[in-house]
Amino acid sequence: MLSKIYVTYAVYKSAVFSVQQTLSINKAIPITHRNQSLVFGVLKSYMTPIPSISHYFHYCFCHYFSYYRPISITHARSSASNIACIPVKNTISKPQNNMPEPLSTPINNATSWVLKLTIGLIGMFAFLQVYSIQAILPVLMVDLSATEVQAGMIVGATVMAIAIMSPFLGMLSDAVGRKSFIVGALLFLAIPTALIAQSPSIGWMGMWRFMQGLSVPGITVVTIAYIGEEFEGRAVTELMSFYVSGSVLGGFMGRFLLGHLHEIIGWRAGYYVMAAMTLIGALWVGKMLPSSQQFVANPNFRSAMQTLGEHLTNRYVVTACLLGACVLFSLVGCFTFINLHLAKTPYELNTGALANIFAVYLIGVVITPLSTTLLRRFGSARTVRVAVFVSMIGVLLTLVTPLWGIIIGLAIMSSGVFITQAATISYIAVNVKKGRSLASGLYYMGYYAGGTMGAWLCGMAYARGQWSLTVWLLLFVQILALLVASFGMIKTKSRAA
Numbered sequence: 001m002l003s004k005i006y007v008t009y010a011v012y013k014s015a016v017f018s019v020q021q022t023l024s025i026n027k028a029i030p031i032t033h034r035n036q037s038l039v040f041g042v043l044k045s046y047m048t049p050i051p052s053i054s055h056y057f058h059y060c061f062c063h064y065f066s067y068y069r070p071i072s073i074t075h076a077r078s079s080a081s082n083i084a085c086i087p088v089k090n091t092i093s094k095p096q097n098n099m100p101e102p103l104s105t106p107i108n109n110a111t112s113w114v115l116k117l118t119i120g121l122i123g124m125f126a127f128l129q130v131y132s133i134q135a136i137l138p139v140l141m142v143d144l145s146a147t148e149v150q151a152g153m154i155v156g157a158t159v160m161a162i163a164i165m166s167p168f169l170g171m172l173s174d175a176v177g178r179k180s181f182i183v184g185a186l187l188f189l190a191i192p193t194a195l196i197a198q199s200p201s202i203g204w205m206g207m208w209r210f211m212q213g214l215s216v217p218g219i220t221v222v223t224i225a226y227i228g229e230e231f232e233g234r235a236v237t238e239l240m241s242f243y244v245s246g247s248v249l250g251g252f253m254g255r256f257l258l259g260h261l262h263e264i265i266g267w268r269a270g271y272y273v274m275a276a277m278t279l280i281g282a283l284w285v286g287k288m289l290p291s292s293q294q295f296v297a298n299p300n301f302r303s304a305m306q307t308l309g310e311h312l313t314n315r316y317v318v319t320a321c322l323l324g325a326c327v328l329f330s331l332v333g334c335f336t337f338i339n340l341h342l343a344k345t346p347y348e349l350n351t352g353a354l355a356n357i358f359a360v361y362l363i364g365v366v367i368t369p370l371s372t373t374l375l376r377r378f379g380s381a382r383t384v385r386v387a388v389f390v391s392m393i394g395v396l397l398t399l400v401t402p403l404w405g406i407i408i409g410l411a412i413m414s415s416g417v418f419i420t421q422a423a424t425i426s427y428i429a430v431n432v433k434k435g436r437s438l439a440s441g442l443y444y445m446g447y448y449a450g451g452t453m454g455a456w457l458c459g460m461a462y463a464r465g466q467w468s469l470t471v472w473l474l475l476f477v478q479i480l481a482l483l484v485a486s487f488g489m490i491k492t493k494s495r496a497a
Contacts, residue, residue, distance in 0.1 A: 111235050116242045118288045119227070123246025124253070125186060125281040126219040129193055129212050129274065130158055132254030134336050135355040136267045138343035143267075146202040148340065152459025155336050156452040157206045159328070161213025163448035167308070167441040169217040178226040178292045185218030186282035194275035197268040220247075221441070229294045252361055259355025267351075307438050316431040317439050319488040323384065323424045324443050325450025326481035330391065330474050331417050332451040333458030335361075338398065338410065341467040347403060360411040374419070380427035384420050384485040388478050391416025395474050398467070420481070421447075427489065 133140070137151045146154075173181045192211035199205035227239045254274075261270030311317045335358070342349045342357065349357070374383040394416060397409025425443070432439045454477075461473045 111231070111238055114288055115290070116239065118285055119223070119239045120242040120246035120249075121281050122182060122186075122219060122223050122285055122289075123243040124250035125189070125246075125278050126216055126223075127247050127250035128254040128257075128278065129189065130162070130216060130254065131155070131251060131332075131335075132258040132274065133209070134339055135255045135259030135358070136262050136351050137336065137339050138354075139262060139267060139351060140202070140205070141340075144199070144202045144205065147459075148337070148463040149456065149459035150202045150206075151340070152336055152455040152462075154202060154206045154209050155332060156455030157209040158213035158216070159332065159448045159451040159455065161210045162216050163445050163452060165214055165217045166221065166444045166448065167438065169221050173218070173222045173225060177297075178222055178229070178295050179286075179289055181218055181222045182226065182289070183282055183286040185215040185222070186278060186285060189215040189219070190275045190278040190282065193278055194272060197271040197275075226292065230290070230292060248362075252358060255358045256355045259351040263350065263352045308442075311432075311439055311442055314432065314439075315488070316428060317442055319484060320424050320428045320439075320443050321446030322484050322488065323420065323481055324447035325453070326477050326484070327417050327421050327424070328447050328451035329454035329457075329477050330395070330481075331414070331454070333454035333470065333474055333477075334395065334398070334410070334413060336455060337458050337462045337467065337470050338406070340462060341470075342403075342406070346401075357407065357410070360407055361414055363411045363414070375423060375426050380423045381485055381489040383423040384427075384489065385482060387416045387419035387423060388482045388485060389416075391420065392475055392478050395471055395478070399471055 133155060137155070140146060140154070141148070141151050169181075189212060192208040195211075196205055196208045199208060223243060224240075227236055227243065231239060258267065258270050258274065261267070261273060265273075338357070339354050341347075342354060374386065378386075391413050394409045394411070394413025397412060398406050400406060400409070425440075428439055428443060458470050458473060461470045465472075
């Protein structure tokens with residue numbers, strides 16, 4: 001029971017911190033109350049108790065008429081699960097005397113548990129398949145006669161596809177829509193997941209893994225855009241918390257479930273189960289996720305390309321992309337090939353035990369929110385240097401023989417990597433003022449490209465010198481990250497997250 005509490009706390013703390021970082025990058029332009037009025041939607045009686053409605057109306061009317069002249073309130077459409085406060089252009093001329101600006105009134109501040117659960121499930125199913133295969137790599141090498149390099153590349157295939165598609169699917173969704181894009185990506189994700197079970201060779205498995213990765217940005221990038229468009233204020237924070245919690249849980253559960261499913265029914269049947277879960281998730285999202293009400297098609301491709309060109313020569317963006325590449329290189333390389341190391345003598349762990357090793361991933365996530373204190377006091381550049389040094393100590397500890405020492409090393413290593421990532425995202429938020437969403441997309445492109453390189457190069461290192469040579473390669477990449485942080489990052493004080 002105590003362990004479940006710790007895991008739940010880990011996911012919660014990670015969600016709160018990650019929401020702060022995400023909102024600091026993807027900032028919306030504040031809505032000016034002088035130019036807008038409020039339209040109140042109708043709330044279904046079975047979703048929210050009556051006292052909350054009266055309280056909400058009392059607050060909105062008192063807050064509004066304290067500052068503004070009376071204006072007509074248009075008839076509003078009903079929201080599926082919460083009160084909708086839709087901004088409408090004010091046609092009445094503004095007064096001559098400037099009135100003090102009040103704080104922004106939250107739009108859609110009430111969210112149902114069904115909506116929160118749906119957003120969390122979207123995050124979970126998006127990352128359920130990305131790293132799940134790591135837990136069964138030793139078995140796949142035997143069943144499919146694969147080398148260490150090939151085993152690494154079937155992990156990197158999905159990561160490579162995510163890297164390629166991340167900057168572009170958001171722009172495509174801007175022209176197509178939100179909910180249909182998310183549901184379609186989930187349905188598409190279930191197809192290659194099921195086809196993995198039929199893979200006759202490692203090459204076919206790599207192709208299906210690549211197809212999985214093509215759909216993931218269509219879920220992640222578009223969901224963040226959907227939440228930002230349809231909700232405001234506290235509702236955004238709540239929904240993003242559930243989304244990030246689901247993402248963290250999905251990354252862990254994918255490895256955990258597939259490892260134990262192999263012990264029970266085999267990995268091929270296990271992938272059928274994973275595909276069925278994804279399909280059920282897609283159907284749930286299609287039924288329960290409210291349709292977009294605020295989406296306006298904006299296929300402004302030329303402007304996006306201009307901003308992209310500016311970012312490619314922006315020192316802040318380039319530095320962050322290099323650091324992101326080093327971060328996921330270390331994470332993928334370490335957690336992929338430590339499985340092969342622990343599956344051999346003297347450990348000889350089975351897939352279930354290897355799946356349990358990934359619980360240290362959650363221990364590292366708990367430490368991440370503490371980086372806010374470091375960011376406030378020392379800024380992003382110094383925080384990254386400290387975090388990289390901590391990560392190097394953790395990697396070195398994995399060279400010890402006792403299993404408990406290796407587990408401690410993995411926990412320390414992942415903690416340093418997560419703090420580095422958090423500081424890098426904060427660095428972008430503070431220094432990039434234009435096109436933050438595209439800058440974030442470029443960062444994740446570099447981030448996942450680094451993961452692809454980590455799967456490939458660490459596979460070559462493991463084939464030549466087993467785990468010890470892999471550790472030295474990881475240390476080399478982390479030294480590169482240290483040099484980038486020392487000489488590439490302009491030392492800035494990070495704003496409070």
